[in-house]
Amino acid sequence: MFALVDGNNFYCSCERVFQPRLQGRPMVVLSNNDGCAIARSDESKQLGIKMGAPFFQIKDLERTAGLVALSANFTLYGDMSARMMSLAAEMGPEQEIYSIDESFIGLAGVRKTEITQRAWDTRTKILQWTGIPTCVGIGSTKTLAKLANYIAKTTDRKPGSYPVRLGKVCNLVDLNDRQRRLLYENTAIGEVWGIGRRISKQLESSGVETIWQFMQLDAGTVRSRWSVVLERTWRELHGQSCISIEEAAAKKEIAHTRSFGHPVTEITELASAITEFATRAAAKARKQNSNVGQVLVFARTSPFRVKDTQYSRSIVVPLSRPCADTLQITSAALAGLKRLYKPGINYCKAGVMLLDLQDAAIHQSELGLFDIEDAEKSKRLMKAIDAVTDRFGHGSIQLGAALLGKKKWEKRQERRTPHYTTSLAEVAIARA
Numbered sequence: 001m002f003a004l005v006d007g008n009n010f011y012c013s014c015e016r017v018f019q020p021r022l023q024g025r026p027m028v029v030l031s032n033n034d035g036c037a038i039a040r041s042d043e044s045k046q047l048g049i050k051m052g053a054p055f056f057q058i059k060d061l062e063r064t065a066g067l068v069a070l071s072a073n074f075t076l077y078g079d080m081s082a083r084m085m086s087l088a089a090e091m092g093p094e095q096e097i098y099s100i101d102e103s104f105i106g107l108a109g110v111r112k113t114e115i116t117q118r119a120w121d122t123r124t125k126i127l128q129w130t131g132i133p134t135c136v137g138i139g140s141t142k143t144l145a146k147l148a149n150y151i152a153k154t155t156d157r158k159p160g161s162y163p164v165r166l167g168k169v170c171n172l173v174d175l176n177d178r179q180r181r182l183l184y185e186n187t188a189i190g191e192v193w194g195i196g197r198r199i200s201k202q203l204e205s206s207g208v209e210t211i212w213q214f215m216q217l218d219a220g221t222v223r224s225r226w227s228v229v230l231e232r233t234w235r236e237l238h239g240q241s242c243i244s245i246e247e248a249a250a251k252k253e254i255a256h257t258r259s260f261g262h263p264v265t266e267i268t269e270l271a272s273a274i275t276e277f278a279t280r281a282a283a284k285a286r287k288q289n290s291n292v293g294q295v296l297v298f299a300r301t302s303p304f305r306v307k308d309t310q311y312s313r314s315i316v317v318p319l320s321r322p323c324a325d326t327l328q329i330t331s332a333a334l335a336g337l338k339r340l341y342k343p344g345i346n347y348c349k350a351g352v353m354l355l356d357l358q359d360a361a362i363h364q365s366e367l368g369l370f371d372i373e374d375a376e377k378s379k380r381l382m383k384a385i386d387a388v389t390d391r392f393g394h395g396s397i398q399l400g401a402a403l404l405g406k407k408k409w410e411k412r413q414e415r416r417t418p419h420y421t422t423s424l425a426e427v428a429i430a431r432a
């Protein structure tokens with residue numbers, strides 16, 4: 001049995017904890033340079049604001065509908081997340097943090113009759129201690145827990161969609177077959193975890209629109225017509241657990257991309273950004289013990305600056321030998337940048353993606369005799385860099401190229417709320 005504890009409109013909820021006046025008002029949180037909406041409250045969803053909507057397109061709503069738009073305050077969200085996660089962890093013996101506001105709780109050993117009450121207690125405690133509202137979904141597999149969470153959330157958000165008693169906490173295991181069937185018949189297949197838009201379109205065109213209809217197919221058909229992955233989802237919906245806790249494997253690619261605060265045209269400035277992205281990405285690769293085979297670098301203009309000459313290009317640079325060395329990864333990224341750079345262009349977004357990741361432990365044993373010395377040297381240097389970064393923070397030790405540009409590309413955050421919980425200078429002040 002699994003529970004999924006998920007923060008409602010998480011970024012917006014974090015902001016509301018410290019600004020209760022935002023309660024009930026339409027609000028959005030903007031991406032790192034105030035470019036577009038990355039989180040929406042229920043009220044702003046009702047205004048028709050779409051995920052990723054460019055800010056300039058919805059700015060009018062500040063005046064006409066009382067919309068509040070804030071810069072993302074990731075320091076605050078990260079900290080609130082840690083608090084929420086530590087409370088959620090109390091619900092069962094195992095926890096897998098799935099995203100900044102979602103964690104799966106493994107419920108092995110918890111008595112079945114106690115689970116629903118436990119979920120309510122956890123929810124109440126998180127709300128009282130942190131101010132973050134959550135929904136809890138419970139099922140016999142992770143896919144079902146995720147589905148139950150969707151039902152718990154949607155029941156509140158869209159009254160009439162499901163029976164009221166399934167709101168906030170939904171335990172599918174407590175229901176009988178008939179009740180469950182009714183839910184599955186009333187839920188589109190596209191709402192199932194792992195079924196993307198492409199697959200759900202394919203399913204729909206062959207007459208499979210609801211979860212119930214999908215479950216009536218047989219496993220063999222699902223596998224042969226679609227994939228083993230979809231078959232796994234089918235089995236999970238039937239209550240056969242295929243995705244265990246902590247199975248979330250190391251990521252297959254690592255990306256570090258950013259929109260710039262202002263358009264960038266000079267190559268030195270782009271190089272400074274790319275150097276920093278590559279440095280961060282390389283550190284992530286080392287953290288998950290991966291070696292990198294290919295480095296992708298891209299830069300592009302903004303489709304919203306219609307008068308600018310549009311340009312978008314990405315280049316993949318293979319490394320001569322897979323590694324997780326910041327120097328090699330960065331010089332590959334910079335070599336790619338040199339090839340794609342065109343003067344006179346207003347670049348608005350760029351990024352580095354590390355591809356072709358391989359287990360560093362396996363790779364080590366394949367090194368030739370003469371490579372080993374180089375590899376050892378690099379490893380010691382990276383260890384030192386990581387130690388400095390861990391202790392003094394990102395940017396405390398940098399490659400020279402990162403300092404060349406004037407950092408105009410760095411994020412613009414004119415609307416950020418204070419770091420309430422992590423900086424004494426910015427702590428909330430109560431006035432009588």
Ligand SMILES: [Mg+2]
Nearest residue numbers: 006007009101
């Ligand atoms: Mg959420």
